[in-house]
Amino acid sequence: MVELLPSVLSADFTHLADQIAAVERGGGTALHVDVMDGHFVPNLTFGPPVVASLRKATRLPLDCHLMIDNPNEFIAAFAEAGANWLSVHYEACPHLHRSLQMILHHGMKPGVVLNPATRVDLIVDILPMVHHVLVMSVNPGFAGQEFIPFSLEKIRRLAEIRQELGLAFKIEVDGGVAHDTVAPIVQAGADLLVAGSAVFGAGQPERDVRALLAAAREAADRIMASQAAGGKSKIH
Numbered sequence: 001m002v003e004l005l006p007s008v009l010s011a012d013f014t015h016l017a018d019q020i021a022a023v024e025r026g027g028g029t030a031l032h033v034d035v036m037d038g039h040f041v042p043n044l045t046f047g048p049p050v051v052a053s054l055r056k057a058t059r060l061p062l063d064c065h066l067m068i069d070n071p072n073e074f075i076a077a078f079a080e081a082g083a084n085w086l087s088v089h090y091e092a093c094p095h096l097h098r099s100l101q102m103i104l105h106h107g108m109k110p111g112v113v114l115n116p117a118t119r120v121d122l123i124v125d126i127l128p129m130v131h132h133v134l135v136m137s138v139n140p141g142f143a144g145q146e147f148i149p150f151s152l153e154k155i156r157r158l159a160e161i162r163q164e165l166g167l168a169f170k171i172e173v174d175g176g177v178a179h180d181t182v183a184p185i186v187q188a189g190a191d192l193l194v195a196g197s198a199v200f201g202a203g204q205p206e207r208d209v210r211a212l213l214a215a216a217r218e219a220a221d222r223i224m225a226s227q228a229a230g231g232k233s234k235i236h
């Protein structure tokens with residue numbers, strides 16, 4: 001079942017608890033937390049203290065996306081703050097296998113993130129270790145950017161590899177997920193949809209989570225119906 005993960009980066013920070021409650025009511029199933037260091041990406045956001053506050057405000061899993069150099073140095077701090085899922089960038093981890101082992105060792109679900117220019121095939125060997133693969137569909141650093149169309153091909157390729165290898169990792173998509181892009185993203189094979197501007201931008205997070213989820217599930221139902229009718233599967 002496709003899920004919607006609101007990205008708190010676009011929330012109104014003066015009313016964070018209310019905003020979280022609203023996206024929970026709308027059907028959000030985890031909160032996406034964008035951690036940026038001003039080096040790996042050209043922006044600064046928040047770190048473990050904000051994650052610890054979020055932990056007190058919700059029971060939803062916290063999906064922390066580390067856009068930082070040397071992520072290994074912060075894995076323990078995020079675990080302590082209450083992160084549930086922790087993803088690191090392929091491009092920031094010369095010893096990716098070790099980073100994923102560390103995340104597992106700290107009791108969190110590990111994810112690996114691919115920038116738009118990074119090929120899916122580079123991570124095939126570590127796929128059995130991950131809970132999710134996060135496909136960046138914008139260059140990371142800022143909310144509100146336009147979805148990069150060739151990301152759809154990467155999602156399809158990952159879904160194909162997952163089937164070929166008999167694995168169960170989730171395919172997460174982050175960047176430019178909105179009402180006009182959600183259907184092709186789901187059709188390509190995504191399971192976890194991260195959305196910032198499309199959830200918080202209009203000041204109606206509960207309504208907009210609901211609407212995005214409805215559009216995503218409608219797209220998923222269409223695929224099921226076409227498969228049942230002997231049509232093409234979503235990964236072709």
Ligand code: DX5
Nearest residue numbers: 140141143144175176196197
């Ligand atoms: C981008 C972040 C995203 C961002 C998405 O660097 O990783 O999670 O919040 O924002 P939208 O949905 O507005 O593209």
Ligand code: ZN
Nearest residue numbers: 032034065174
């Ligand atoms: Zn993100």
